[in-house]
Amino acid sequence: MKASQIPGVTEHLSEEEARAMDVLVPIRTFAKGTVLLEAGAVATASYYAISGCVRLYYMVDGDERTTAFYIEGQSIASMNSFVNQVPANHYLSCVEESTLAIWSYTSEKELFRRFPRLESFCRVSLENDFGQHQDLLASFITKTPEERYAELIATRPELLQRVPQYLLASYLGVKPESLSRIRKRMVRKRGVLGTDIGAIKPRR
Amino acid sequence: MKASQIPGVTEHLSEEEARAMDVLVPIRTFAKGTVLLEAGAVATASYYAISGCVRLYYMVDGDERTTAFYIEGQSIASMNSFVNQVPANHYLSCVEESTLAIWSYTSEKELFRRFPRLESFCRVSLENDFGQHQDLLASFITKTPEERYAELIATRPELLQRVPQYLLASYLGVKPESLSRIRKRMVRKRGVLGTDIGAIKPRR
Numbered sequence: 412m413k414a415s416q417i418p419g420v421t422e423h424l425s426e427e428e429a430r431a432m433d434v435l436v437p438i439r440t441f442a443k444g445t446v447l448l449e450a451g452a453v454a455t456a457s458y459y460a461i462s463g464c465v466r467l468y469y470m471v472d473g474d475e476r477t478t479a480f481y482i483e484g485q486s487i488a489s490m491n492s493f494v495n496q497v498p499a500n501h502y503l504s505c506v507e508e509s510t511l512a513i514w515s516y517t518s519e520k521e522l523f524r525r526f527p528r529l530e531s532f533c534r535v536s537l538e539n540d541f542g543q544h545q546d547l548l549a550s551f552i553t554k555t556p557e558e559r560y561a562e563l564i565a566t567r568p569e570l571l572q573r574v575p576q577y578l579l580a581s582y583l584g585v586k587p588e589s590l591s592r593i594r595k596r597m598v599r600k601r602g603v604l605g606t607d608i609g610a611i612k613p614r615r
Numbered sequence: 616m617k618a619s620q621i622p623g624v625t626e627h628l629s630e631e632e633a634r635a636m637d638v639l640v641p642i643r644t645f646a647k648g649t650v651l652l653e654a655g656a657v658a659t660a661s662y663y664a665i666s667g668c669v670r671l672y673y674m675v676d677g678d679e680r681t682t683a684f685y686i687e688g689q690s691i692a693s694m695n696s697f698v699n700q701v702p703a704n705h706y707l708s709c710v711e712e713s714t715l716a717i718w719s720y721t722s723e724k725e726l727f728r729r730f731p732r733l734e735s736f737c738r739v740s741l742e743n744d745f746g747q748h749q750d751l752l753a754s755f756i757t758k759t760p761e762e763r764y765a766e767l768i769a770t771r772p773e774l775l776q777r778v779p780q781y782l783l784a785s786y787l788g789v790k791p792e793s794l795s796r797i798r799k800r801m802v803r804k805r806g807v808l809g810t811d812i813g814a815i816k817p818r819r
Contacts, residue, residue, distance in 0.1 A: 542695030
C-alpha cells in the first residue's frame with residue numbers, strides 16, 4: 412500500500428498531492444516488539460497505523476505505565492517531542508507486527524508548504540485526536556480500574572483479544588493479579604459478559 | 616481589547632484578517648464563578664484567555680475533580696464537544712474574573728473558509744496544546760500528588776498564588792486536609808521552599 416491509498420485519505424487527494432504523499436510519507440512494517448521511540452530521544456516522526464498495534468508507555472520506578480494502545484486507523488504522535496523537537500518522556504513500541512505510514516518532521520513541513528489543503532485535513536484530524544485524548548484523561552481521572560475495564564469491553568472489545576493481559580493491567584494501572592481478580596468479580600457480578608471477555612485467554 | 620490585538624496574534628494578521636477577527640471573535644469579561652460550560656451541554660465555543668483563570672473539572676460521585684487551570688495566554692477547548700457538537704462530559708468555570716476571546720463553532724468555520732492562513736496558525740497552536748495535554752496526562756499517571764505539587768511550584772508558581780487551596784487539592788486528587796499535610800511535609804523536608812510556597816495563605 413502507498414500513503415495515497417489509505418482509506419479515508421485517498422478520496423481527498425488530487426493527483427499531484429497523491430504523488431507527493433507517496434514520496435514523502437513512506438509505509439513500513441515493523442516487527443512485534445520494535446521500539447519506535449525511547450524516552451530521552453527526539454521524535455522525528457509521527458505515525459498512522461494501517462495495521463497492527465502500538466503502545467505508548469512511561470517508565471515509573473521501573474514499572475511500565477501504559478496510557479494508550481493505537482490500532483489501525485489511528486494516529487500516533489509524541490506531540491511535544493515531535494513539534495518542538497525536544498526529548499520525549501515516553502516510549503512507543505509495537506505490541507503486534509505493525510504497518511505504519513511514517514509522517515516525518517521534515518516531510519510535514521514540505522507537504523504543508525506545497526499543499527495547504529493537506530494542512531486543513533490534518534487540523535481536523537488533530538482536533539478529533541485531541542478530543543479523544545481529553546476523554547482519555549477524563550477516564551483515567553474519574554474512573555476506577557474496574558470501570559475502565561468495563562469501558563474497554565464496551566468500546567474497544569477488539570483490544571481485549573489482541574493485547575496481552577499484563578499490558579492491559581499496565582493500562583488500567585493495576586498489577587496483573589489484580590486484573591485477574593477484577594475479571595473474576597465482573598464475571599460473578601454479571602454472569603457471562605458476552606463473547607469478548609469469555610473468549611479471552613491470558614496470553615502472558 | 617479586540618481579538619486582532621491579542622499579543623502573539625496581532626503581528627500575524629493582514630488588515631482584512633484583523634477586521635474579520637474583530638467581528639467574528641468577540642471578547643467578553645466573565646465574573647468569577649461563571650460557569651462557561653456544563654456537563655451534558657454542547658460546547659458552542661472555545662476560548663482564549665486574555666486574563667483571569669478558568670478551571671476544567673469533572674463531577675465524580677458528587678466530588679469535583681479538576682484536570683486543568685487555564686490562565687492568560689492559554690486556549691480552553693472542550694474539543695470533542697466543540698468539534699463534534701456533542702454533549703460535554705465536564706464543566707468549565709471561572710476561578711477569577713476572566714476576559715476571554717470567544718471562538719464560536721460557526722465563526723471558526725467562516726474564518727477558516729475565508730482565511731486559510733488562520734487555519735495554519737491554529738493548527739500549530741493546536742499541536743502545542745495537544746503536546747501539553749499529553750504531558751498533563753503523563754503527570755497524572757506517573758506522579759504522586761506530592762510530586763505533582765512540587766511540579767506546580769517549579770513550573771506554575773503563579774497558580775499557587777491565585778487558586779484557592781481546595782481547588783488545588785481537587786487538581787492534585789487529594790482532600791484539602793491531605794494537601795495541608797503535603798505542604799507541611801515539604802516545608803519540613805526542604806526547609807523554606809522559597810517565596811512561592813512561603814507566601815501562600817490558604818484562601819478557602
